Amino acid sequence: KQEVTQIPAALSVPEGENLVLNCSFTDSAIYNLQWFRQDPGKGLTSLLLIQSSQREQTSGRLNASLDKSSGRSTLYIAASQPGDSATYLCAVNGPNAGKSTFGDGTTLTVKP
C-alpha cells in the first residue's frame, strides 16, 4: 500500500525567502507525481507534474524534483510572496494503475 508523507506540516517564512517542501512515498513503482496548491475553501490547482522518468520540472518560480529510487520529491519555491500562502499537496500515481495517493499537505504562510 502506497503511503505519502509531507514534511513539514506547516511552514511560516518572511516574504522573499526561498523554501523547500518535501514529499516522500513508500513504493517507488510510480507513474508520475503531481504537486497541487489548495487555497482555503477552494479546489486544487495543479502546479507541476513530473513523469516517473524525469528528474525535475520547472514552472516560473517553482521547481519540483523527483528521486524515485529514494521515494522523494521536493518542491522549491523561489522568492516567496504572500500570494504563495496556501496548502501544498503532492499526489503519487502508482503503483496501482488508476489510483492516486495524496499526502496530508504542507500549509505555507508567507508573511509580508
Added chain:
Amino acid sequence: DTAVSQTPKYLVTQMGNDKSIKCEQNLGHDTMYWYKQDSKKFLKIMFSYNNKELIINETVPNRFSPKSPDKAHLNLHINSLELGDSAVYFCASSPTGLAGPYNEQFFGPGTRLTVL
C-alpha cells in the same frame, strides 16, 4: 469556461436523506474521479471512471453510487446520508487513466456536504 464544474457548491441535508452531486468536464478527458476530503483535510480517492467504465472503487460504503452517463459527466449519488459523510467532495478529470505517465489531474471547486 470552467474546466471541471460541480453542482451544488454547498449541500446541507438531514441524516437519512438521499442526495446527488453532479460533475461535468469540458476538457475532452477520458477519465474522471471522485475524491473525499475530510475535516482533517485528508484527500482520498473514492472512484474513478474511464470512458464511462468503473476502474477504481475504493473501500467506500455501497450507499455511494457513481454514475457516468457519458465521459464528460460523473455524478455521485449518496443514499441514507450519515453524519460521517460530512466532507468536501471533489471531482477531477485527467486525459486518460492514471496508469499513463503524462496524466495530469484537474480538479473541480468541490461540494461541501453537511449532514445534520
